[in-house]
Amino acid sequence: MSKFTVLKNDEVVEYGTEEQRKALYDLLVEIELNRAINDQSNNRQYLVxxxxxxxxxxxxxxxxxHGVDPVDA
Known part of the structure; x- marks a missing residue:
């Protein structure tokens, strides 16, 4: 499994069912809540x-x- 997963929002809307979009939203909220509990930044931004x-x-x-391996980044 890759370190990161990137989804295009318009593809989520176009191809995902309402149930799938709700499940994705719930997962993202769960991740955000747990990051807050574990004192991890919720303001991370990534370059894709x-x-x-x-x-x-x-x-x-x-x-x-700059010593960054983009495959592992």
């Missing part, structure tokens, strides 16, 4: 780069230059 974009390799090179 679509690898088929022409600039993706530039971003990977910058991350590598």
């Amino acid at each position: 780069v679509n690898l088929d974009e022409p600039y993706a390799q530039d971003i990977i090179n910058i991350l590598n230059h």
